[in-house]
Amino acid sequence: MTVPVAVVGGGLAGSELALQLAGRGVPVTLIEMRPGATTPAHGTGLLAELVCSNSLKSDDAETASGLLKRELRMVGCRLLEAAERTRVPAGHALAVDRTLFAQAVTDLVEREPLVDLARREQTDLDLPPVAAIATGPLSSELLSSAIARHFGEEHLHFYDAISISVSAEALDGEAGFWGSRYGKGGDDYWNIPIDRERYERLVAFLRAAPVIERRGFEDARCFERCLPVEVIASRGEDALRFGPLKPKGLADPRTGREPHAVLQLRRETRDGALMGLVGFQTRLARDAQRELLNVLPGFREPAILRWGAVHRNTFLDAPRLLDGAQMSTRRRGLFFAGQITGVEGYMESIAHGTIAALNVERFIRGREPLLFPPETLLGALQRHCAGGGGPYQPMNVNFGLLPELSARRIERKRLYAERSLASLRRFLDGCGIEPKS
Ligand SMILES: Cc1cc2nc3c(=O)[nH]c(=O)nc-3n(C[C@H](O)[C@H](O)[C@H](O)COP(=O)(O)OP(=O)(O)OC[C@H]3O[C@@H](n4cnc5c(N)ncnc54)[C@H](O)[C@@H]3O)c2cc1C
Numbered sequence: 394m395t396v397p398v399a400v401v402g403g404g405l406a407g408s409e410l411a412l413q414l415a416g417r418g419v420p421v422t423l424i425e426m427r428p429g430a431t432t433p434a435h436g437t438g439l440l441a442e443l444v445c446s447n448s449l450k451s452d453d454a455e456t457a458s459g460l461l462k463r464e465l466r467m468v469g470c471r472l473l474e475a476a477e478r479t480r481v482p483a484g485h486a487l488a489v490d491r492t493l494f495a496q497a498v499t500d501l502v503e504r505e506p507l508v509d510l511a512r513r514e515q516t517d518l519d520l521p522p523v524a525a526i527a528t529g530p531l532s533s534e535l536l537s538s539a540i541a542r543h544f545g546e547e548h549l550h551f552y553d554a555i556s557i558s559v560s561a562e563a564l565d566g567e568a569g570f571w572g573s574r575y576g577k578g579g580d581d582y583w584n585i586p587i588d589r590e591r592y593e594r595l596v597a598f599l600r601a602a603p604v605i606e607r608r609g610f611e612d613a614r615c616f617e618r619c620l621p622v623e624v625i626a627s628r629g630e631d632a633l634r635f636g637p638l639k640p641k642g643l644a645d646p647r648t649g650r651e652p653h654a655v656l657q658l659r660r661e662t663r664d665g666a667l668m669g670l671v672g673f674q675t676r677l678a679r680d681a682q683r684e685l686l687n688v689l690p691g692f693r694e695p696a697i698l699r700w701g702a703v704h705r706n707t708f709l710d711a712p713r714l715l716d717g718a719q720m721s722t723r724r725r726g727l728f729f730a731g732q733i734t735g736v737e738g739y740m741e742s743i744a745h746g747t748i749a750a751l752n753v754e755r756f757i758r759g760r761e762p763l764l765f766p767p768e769t770l771l772g773a774l775q776r777h778c779a780g781g782g783g784p785y786q787p788m789n790v791n792f793g794l795l796p797e798l799s800a801r802r803i804e805r806k807r808l809y810a811e812r813s814l815a816s817l818r819r820f821l822d823g824c825g826i827e828p829k830s
Pocket residue numbers: 401402403404405406407424425426427431432434435441442443444445446447513514515516527528529530531532533536553554555704705706730731732733737738739740742743
């Protein structure tokens with residue numbers, strides 16, 4: 394009997410990897426440490442828990458996130474199917490009820506006869522001959538040390554921040570309006586207009602409010618797309634108005650004008666009981682977070698259900714440590730997948746799990762790794778992990794990662810999407826993989 398492949402980490406990448414391998418007839422032991430041990434951001438024992446926003450971003454093919462979803466549908470991504478079954482209204486974004494989503498993935502894994510789910514912390518690299526590590530940005534300390542010893546060098550660390558979520562009952566129903574930016578996507582966001590005076594008070598508050606100090610935080614590098622609001626506020630009086638509080642395309646239907654600034658909230662559960670402040674990541678102290686809801690307009694009470702927080706983000710210097718199939722250059726058969734390799738984002742981590750599964754299977758069958766075409770975002774993710782010039786940094790997918798197209802600006806995104814999907818279809822046909830959409 395063949396030894397099952399060990400997949401360590403039942404998060405987004407690891408759950409996808411395990412389900413994909415099982416779907417290809419490869420037995421898997423999926424090792425997940427929760428709920429016995431946990432991370433600073435996870436709150437349940439469910440697999441594939443989304444630790445912050447409930448949005449998997451745009452589903453519009455003319456955006457990079459939307460195109461990645463189209464590509465993933467074509468290769469038969471299992472977690473994307475689960476997301477579609479548990480979606481909540483969010484305009485052109487694919488947002489999910491995070492509990493229903495994680496429960497759906499957990500059910501899929503538990504019902505899969507070829508996956509044995511082992512609930513324990515993996516503390517070393519004493520693993521079967523073929524294994525994949527997908528323990529994410531919050532990999533446990535012991536395993537992180539084992540990985541650092543394996544590669545003989547230190548991981549890179551930096552910090553991200555989590556946004557605040559409140560009870561829907563905390564919202565003053567008179568203080569805002571439902572709608573989406575430029576009317577794209579119906580009434581999916583609760584928008585609270587902020588006038589100039591309130592805005593200035595908010596900026597002053599954020600600049601002075603106490604933050605939770607972390608040793609070494611000052612030296613830490615924040616990921617630019619996930620900056621805490623107080624850091625944004627410190628960068629300039631208008632920085633928030635050009636960032637998370639952007640009023641563009643959000644005219645207040647009661648006045649017909651765009652307000653000075655707008656705070657948006659999005660449903661985080663299907664029943665709308667939990668509402669997330671969009672882009673309001675913070676490392677403010679808890680008392681200051683409560684006070685923040687008094688400084689902001691539109692809240693009857695500071696009923697915070699999920700606190701903003703700062704967290705660790707650990708990733709490998711993949712271009713120097715892994716080969717094109719995401720396998721350790723120091724041990725054949727030891728693969729890495731998901732955010733620990735320096736892809737960034739929920740969908741990117743899921744996509745990376747899909748790619749890793751294909752290459753683990755090919756390794757087992759003694760075949761060359763699959764390298765997706767450069768015109769596809771799946772290929773772009775692989776190439777990102779293989780590195781270019783300069784220091785290696787986590788990266789969300791974006792059209793800038795694709796080979797340039799000479800076309801009129803207005804048509805370019807559509808053409809990127811068409812080229813990518815045509816190229817992926819040809820590639821899958823050539824590899825004998827049946828496109829699923
Ligand atoms: C706090 C935070 C907020 C984020 N917010 C967003 C966001 O809003 N939007 C977005 O697109 N991306 C966000 N990200 C980035 C990223 O998309 C997610 O972290 C994503 O979950 C990464 O997927 P993954 O599968 O690589 O890791 P995870 O989903 O974190 O899965 C790793 C799994 O490994 C388990 N594990 C860890 N160590 C061990 C061990 N030693 N043994 C066994 N199991 C172990 C963990 O319990 C976990 O279940 C955020 C990241 C963090 C940390």
